Amino acid sequence: MTGAGKTTFISKVTGRTDLEIGHSLTSCTRDIQVIETKIDGQTVSFVDTPGFSDTHMSDTEVLQLIADYLAAAYKRDMKLSGIIYLHPISDTRVTHHATKNLQMFQKLTGEKNLKNVVLTTSMWDKVTPEEGTAREKELKDKFWRVLLAFEAKAVRYAGTTESAQRLVSQMLADNKPFYLQLQEEMGKDNKALRDTAAGREVMVELERLKKEHRREVKEMEDLLRNSAEENRNVVEALKEHYHGRLVELEKTLRDERTMNEEAVRSLRERIEDLESRGRCAVM
Incomplete structure (x- = not known):
């Protein structure tokens, strides 16, 4: 989601300090950015996208932006190794925007690919351990229940470079490269x-x-x-x-x-x- 810390996560994991990071209520990632780094001797490309319910772009515009990128990747036989879905644990409640975001995310990814998703809670430094644990339990038991049933993984991100790299290393070790459902629908089935x-x-x-x-x-x-x-x-x-x-x-x-x-x-x-x-x- 917008404001969940996607660009900050990429900045931490890659060591790049020149990325534009939002610190206000408005979204900062207006286009797709691709940032490369080496992890465990392997070149890893992070694709930073705007979130749905963005402050500047409609869901239609965000989806078109992501679809264009994924269509081009499909043409070049470029597959994803995993998806990191960030959710700020500091949010006091799960809003309509958050649930809509999850629904869009599931449709874009496809059920068979949810095993390649890491549901990552961020901003643990902004809550007490008790608050964070209670919200995490609600996410797992209610809002993420279906995704977890399809073998998505729930992981805490501590906000450090070590925590981010450990998360990515585990994802690369566990997952096989795959195409998103949206890529197959548009590329293989040639759907609009x-x-x-x-x-x-x-x-x-x-x-x-x-x-x-x-x-x-x-x-x-x-x-x-x-x-x-x-x-x-x-x-x-x-x-x-x-x-x-x-x-x-x-x-x-x-x-x-x-x-x-x-x-x-x-x-x-x-x-x-x-x-x-x-x-x-x-x-």
Whole structure:
């Protein structure tokens, strides 16, 4: 998730201090970064992606970014060795964004690949041992139960270079290289992004958001019609809120249109467009 410490983890494990790391409520990883290092004599590439529920990008944009990268990797027969899913143990509760993030993650990865996932809790220095242990138990017993049943592993990350490298070394030793479900759906089956499991999840969410935004816009229109004209401050506040809801509705409709337009493009066209923008130069 956004703010879980993905870039910080990569900075620790690689020793790179020049990575842009976010220290505010807004997300910092706006594009995909690939950072290489040596671990146990082996060259390891870390792919740092924006999270779903990002502060700057919609889930549609994040999924398209990840899908483009994975499609190019599939074309080059480049497989993953594992996925580190970071969750801050300092979060006092599991939000709607967090559960939605997990659902998207499962659809993107595929059930058969969950055994290659390490569910990693971060930011243990921000909680007491008792608080952290209680939250960890809730994650395992409730929110991560299905993933753990499919042999995903739950690991604590202590925030140190040693802890990060130990986690990665174990993952490399345990896992065989694999393709994500999204890669196979788009590469082998030549499905449009909209028609993949992850894409369908996004389309369901877009439909939900569209209905919610339209309802909010209608409510704001009714409020504006019924507001007393003499209460200028109330009317101005309502207008500002109304325009904000309109912007959100337009963004959702634009994302839906983008997914539908993307469906008519072939995989070859998507990859050629990606290569022309130079995003695959790191691979």
